[in-house]
Amino acid sequence: MPILKQLQRYVVTSGGKRIRPLFIYYLGKAYRLENAELIRLGSLLEIVHAASLLHDDVVDGAEERRSKPTGAKLFGNKAVVLGGDHLLSSGLQALNNLGNPQYMAVFTDAIKALSAAELLQMQQHFNLKTSRKTHAEVVDGKTAVLFRAAGALVAIMRGQGDFYRSETAELGLAFGRFFQYRDDYLDYFDAARLKKRGLQDFSNGIVTAPLHILLQAAEKPEQRRIEALWRAVEAGDTQQALKEIPDLMAKHRVAFKCSADLARMQRDILAGLEALPEKAPRERIRAEFQKILAVAPP
Amino acid sequence: MPILKQLQRYVVTSGGKRIRPLFIYYLGKAYRLENAELIRLGSLLEIVHAASLLHDDVVDGAEERRSKPTGAKLFGNKAVVLGGDHLLSSGLQALNNLGNPQYMAVFTDAIKALSAAELLQMQQHFNLKTSRKTHAEVVDGKTAVLFRAAGALVAIMRGQGDFYRSETAELGLAFGRFFQYRDDYLDYFDAARLKKRGLQDFSNGIVTAPLHILLQAAEKPEQRRIEALWRAVEAGDTQQALKEIPDLMAKHRVAFKCSADLARMQRDILAGLEALPEKAPRERIRAEFQKILAVAPP
Numbered sequence: 199m200p201i202l203k204q205l206q207r208y209v210v211t212s213g214g215k216r217i218r219p220l221f222i223y224y225l226g227k228a229y230r231l232e233n234a235e236l237i238r239l240g241s242l243l244e245i246v247h248a249a250s251l252l253h254d255d256v257v258d259g260a261e262e263r264r265s266k267p268t269g270a271k272l273f274g275n276k277a278v279v280l281g282g283d284h285l286l287s288s289g290l291q292a293l294n295n296l297g298n299p300q301y302m303a304v305f306t307d308a309i310k311a312l313s314a315a316e317l318l319q320m321q322q323h324f325n326l327k328t329s330r331k332t333h334a335e336v337v338d339g340k341t342a343v344l345f346r347a348a349g350a351l352v353a354i355m356r357g358q359g360d361f362y363r364s365e366t367a368e369l370g371l372a373f374g375r376f377f378q379y380r381d382d383y384l385d386y387f388d389a390a391r392l393k394k395r396g397l398q399d400f401s402n403g404i405v406t407a408p409l410h411i412l413l414q415a416a417e418k419p420e421q422r423r424i425e426a427l428w429r430a431v432e433a434g435d436t437q438q439a440l441k442e443i444p445d446l447m448a449k450h451r452v453a454f455k456c457s458a459d460l461a462r463m464q465r466d467i468l469a470g471l472e473a474l475p476e477k478a479p480r481e482r483i484r485a486e487f488q489k490i491l492a493v494a495p496p
Numbered sequence: 497m498p499i500l501k502q503l504q505r506y507v508v509t510s511g512g513k514r515i516r517p518l519f520i521y522y523l524g525k526a527y528r529l530e531n532a533e534l535i536r537l538g539s540l541l542e543i544v545h546a547a548s549l550l551h552d553d554v555v556d557g558a559e560e561r562r563s564k565p566t567g568a569k570l571f572g573n574k575a576v577v578l579g580g581d582h583l584l585s586s587g588l589q590a591l592n593n594l595g596n597p598q599y600m601a602v603f604t605d606a607i608k609a610l611s612a613a614e615l616l617q618m619q620q621h622f623n624l625k626t627s628r629k630t631h632a633e634v635v636d637g638k639t640a641v642l643f644r645a646a647g648a649l650v651a652i653m654r655g656q657g658d659f660y661r662s663e664t665a666e667l668g669l670a671f672g673r674f675f676q677y678r679d680d681y682l683d684y685f686d687a688a689r690l691k692k693r694g695l696q697d698f699s700n701g702i703v704t705a706p707l708h709i710l711l712q713a714a715e716k717p718e719q720r721r722i723e724a725l726w727r728a729v730e731a732g733d734t735q736q737a738l739k740e741i742p743d744l745m746a747k748h749r750v751a752f753k754c755s756a757d758l759a760r761m762q763r764d765i766l767a768g769l770e771a772l773p774e775k776a777p778r779e780r781i782r783a784e785f786q787k788i789l790a791v792a793p794p
Contacts (some may be wrong), residue, residue, distance in 0.1 A: 201615055253581060258572045274556045276618055277770060279577050283551060290588070291604040299592055304590040313581035317499055320574055344567065433567035 201273070205281040208269055209248045221373065221484055222348035223464040225366055227479035231355045238296065238353050243344055245289035246305065250312045252282035257293050300354045300361065305486035308347045315339025324403035324432045326425060330410050335377045336440045338371075345374030370472040376463045377490065383460060386444075400428075400443060407459070408452050412443075415450035499571070500629055503579035507546045516541040519671065520646035523664055525777035529653045535596065541642055544603065548610045550580035551792055598659065599653045600766050606645045615635025622701035622730045628708050635676045636669075642784060643672030667768040674761045675788065680704035681758060684742075685751045698726075699734045700743060705757070706750050710741075713748040739741035 219240030226236040239241045255268040256275045269278045269372040286309070293305055319336045322328045349370025353361035361367060382399060386408040389396030399462070413421060424446065447453065472478040511732025517538030524534040542664040553566040554573045567576040584607070591603055617634045620626045644660070651659035659665060680697060684706045687694030697704045711719060722744065730758065772778040 199612065199615060199619065201619055202612075250581075252610055253577050256577045258571050258574055275554050275573050277555055277615065279551050279554045280611045280615045280618065281549075282607060284615065287608035287611060291601070291608060294597055294600045295637075297597060299595060299597065299600075302592045302597075303589070306585050306592055309585035310582060310589060312580045313585060314497065317575065317578045317582065318580065319498060321497065321499055443632050 201277055202284060205252075205269070205273060205277065205285075208272065209252070209285065212248075212269075214244070214248070215351075216244060217377070217490070218344050218348060219344060219482070221370070222351060223476070224479045224483040224486065225269065225348060226352050227351065227367070228474035228476045228483070229244050229356055229366075230476060231352065231389055235296070235355060239301070240348075240456055242293050242305065243348055243351075246309060247344055248283040249286040249289070250309075250316070252278045254316055262334055263475075276391065280430070287324040298354065301351060304347050304350045304354070304361070308343050311339040311343045315343070315479060318406065324412075324428070326405060326428050328405040330407075332408070333405060333410065339376055341378035342371050342374030346378065365473065369467065372463065372470060376467055378458065379407055379463065379494060380460055380490065382408060382457050386447060387456070389391070393484065397436075397440055400439060401431055403428075403432060408447065409454050411452045412450055413468050414447065415452070415453075415455075420446060432444070437445050499575055500579065500582060501581075503550075503567070503571060503575065504660075507550070508569065508584065510546075512542070513545070514542060515675070515788070516545055516642050516646060519643060519668070519781070520649060522777045522781040522784065523646060523652045523667070523772070524653060524666075524689070526723040526774045526781070527654055527664075528774060529650065532547070532652060535601070536590070540587050540591050540603065541646060541649075543583055544607060544610070547580040547584040548614075550583070551575045551611075554613055559606055571763035599649060602645050602648045602652070604657070606641045609641045613641070617702065620703065624702040624703060624711075624726050624746070628705075631703060631705070631708065633716065635673055638670030639676035639679075640669050643675065644667040661773065664767065667782065669763065670761065670765050670768060674758065674765055677705055677761065678758055678788065680706060681751075681754050684745060691768070695734075695738055695741060698737060699729055701726075701730060706754050707751065709750045709753050710745055710748055713753075714744065718744060746791075 222240045223236045224244060245332065252269050255270040255278055256266075256272055269281075290302075293301055307333045315336050315338070318332065321342065322332060322336070346367050346369070349364065349366035349368065350361040352366040353364030356364075356366075384391050385394070385399050385406070387394060387396075389398070400409065409424075413424065416424060416426070423442070426478070427442060430436075431439050434444075468484075470482055471483060474483075499523050517535070520538045520541060521534045525745050542585065550567050551674065553568040553576055555566075555568055557774035571579070588600075588603065591599055599663075603702075613634050613636070616630065617638065620630060625684070645668070646660040647662065647666065651662030652666040654662075654664075656662045683694060683697050683704070684693070685694075687696075707722075714722060721740070725740060728734075729737050766782075769778055769781060772781075
C-alpha cells in the first residue's frame with residue numbers, strides 16, 4: 199500500500215539517533231552475546247519507539263494548528279494511528295518468531311508502560327502543580343522504559359531469570375532516566391544541541407525538572423509571575439514567557455543546580471559501565487554516548 | 497488513572513454483542529476443549545476488537561463534526577489512541593502469559609491485518625471505483641480476520657499444526673465474511689435491525705456489495721446519477737441520496753440479488769457447523785447466531 203511505503207520512508211528518514219539499538223548492541227557485546235540476535239532485538243526496540251512516536255503525534259482539533267510538522271500533520275491522525283499499529287504488530291510478529299516468551303514479556307510490559315506514561319503526561323497538560331514524583335513516573339514510562347528493556351533483554355540473553363533486577367536492566371534504567379533529564383535540561387539551557395527552539399516544554403505545557411527547581415527557588419511574587427506566564431502560553435501567547443523565564447532561570451542558577459543533578463546521575467552510569475566485562479564494547483558505549491553523557495557546564 | 501477507568505467503562509458498556517468470544521467458546525466446546533482457556537482467548541479476541549474500534553474512531557479535523565459520538569469524540573483522539581495501545585498491550589501481556597507462541601502468532605497476524613485493512617478502507621474513502629476485490633480484502637482484514645483467528649486458536653488447542661488450514665479456521669473465515677456482508681446488506685435494506693440509521697456506508701463514502709451490485713445493474717444515466725449523488729454526499733449533502741438510492745436499489749432488485757449471495761454463504765456455514773462433533777454446543781452456536789444467520793427475505 200502506498201501509504202505504508204510513505205509512512206515507512208517517513209519513519210526511516212526522520213533522523214532518529216537509533217540510540218536504543220546502539221545501546222543494546224554494545225551492552226550485549228560487552229558480554230560477548232550474539233551479534234545477529236542483538237541487532238534483531240535492537241531493531242525491534244526502535245520499531246516500538248517509532249510506533250510510539252507516531253501515536254504520540256496524534257492531535258486533537260484545536261491543538262492541530264500549533265503543532266510542528268509531525269507525522270500526524272503530514273499524513274493525518276488516522277493514517278499515523280493505523281500505520282503505527284501496523285508497524286508495531288509487524289514488530290511483535292517478528293519478535294514472536296524469535297521464539298522466546300521472555301522477550302515478549304519485556305516488550306509488552308514496555309508498550310503498556312509507554313502508553314500509560316503518555317496518558318499521564320497528557321493528563322498533566324498545563325498543570326503547573328505536576329509533582330516531581332509524577333514527572334519521574336512520566337520519565338520512567340516514556341523514556342527510561344525502553345533502555346531498561348534493552349538491559350533486561352541482554353539479561354535474558356545471558357540466561358538471568360530475574361531479568362528486571364539484573365545489573366544491565368538497572369544500568370539501562372539509569373541511562374534512560376539520564377537521557378530524558380538531560381533532554382529536559384537542554385531544552386532550557388542549550389536547545390541548539392537538540393536542534394530545536396528552546397523552552398519547548400514550557401510552551402507545550404509540560405513541567406520538567408528545571409521548572410520544578412525554579413518554582414522551588416522562586417519567591418512568592420515570582421511564582422505568581424511564572425503562573426501568569428504559564429496561563430498566557432496556554433492561551434497561545436508564548437512571547438513574554440520566552441523572554442522572562444530564561445532570566446528567572448539565570449537569577450536562581452537553575453542550570454547549575456540541574457546540571458549538578460545530572461552529573462550525579464552520570465557518575466552512577468559511568469560506574470555501571472566500568473563493571474562491564476569486555477573492554478572494547480565498553481569503550482564503544484562511552485565513545486558513542488560521549489556527546490550524550492557530556493552536559494556542558496552552564 | 498481516571499482516564500483509563502473512563503475508557504474501560506466506555507469499552508465495557510458500549511454494548512457490543514461479544515460475538516467473537518461466543519463464537520470461539522461454542523466452537524471450542526464442540527471439540528470438548530477446556531472452558532477456562534476458551535474464555536481467556538475469547539476475552540483477548542474481544543480486547544483486540546475493542547482496541548481496534550478505538551483506533552478506528554480516530555478522526556481528522558474536518559471529519560470531526562460529522563461523526564457520531566464515538567470514543568474519539570468523547571475523550572479526544574489522543575486519549576483513545578493511547579487508551580487503545582494500553583488495552584492492546586495489556587491483552588498481549590495476558591496472552592503471552594498463556595505461554596503458547598502459536599497463540600501470539602495468530603494474534604499479531606490479526607492485529608497487522610486489521611490495521612492494514614483499515615488503512616486500505618481509508619484510502620478508498622469516497623472512491624466509487626473501489627473494486628469488489630478491494631472490498632473483499634477490506635472485509636477479510638477488518639472483520640473476517642478475528643473469526644478466522646478464533647477458528648485457528650481452536651485448531652491450535654486441538655494440536656493441529658497447520659492451524660490456518662483447519663476446518664475451524666475455514667469456518668471462522670466464512671462466518672466472519674458472512675457477518676460483514678450481512679452488515680453491508682442490512683445497512684441498505686434493514687438498518688433498524690442494526691439499530692442504526694440506514695445508508696451509512698453510502699453516507700460515509702464506503703463502497704459495499706449492494707452498491708457494487710447496483711452499479712453493475714444500473715444503466716449509464718443512472719450510473720452518472722449515482723456518481724453525482726456520491727459527490728454531493730462527499731460535499732456534505734446526503735439528503736437527496738437518502739431519497740434516490742433506495743428507489744434505484746428497489747428498481748434493480750439489489751436486495752434480492754444480495755440476499756441470494758448471502759443465502760449461498762449461509763448454506764456453506766451451516767454445512768460447516770453440521771460437521772462439528774458435539775451436538776449441544778453446535779446447537780448453541782446455531783441458536784446464538786440464529787438472529788445473525790437469518791437474513792429476512794426482501
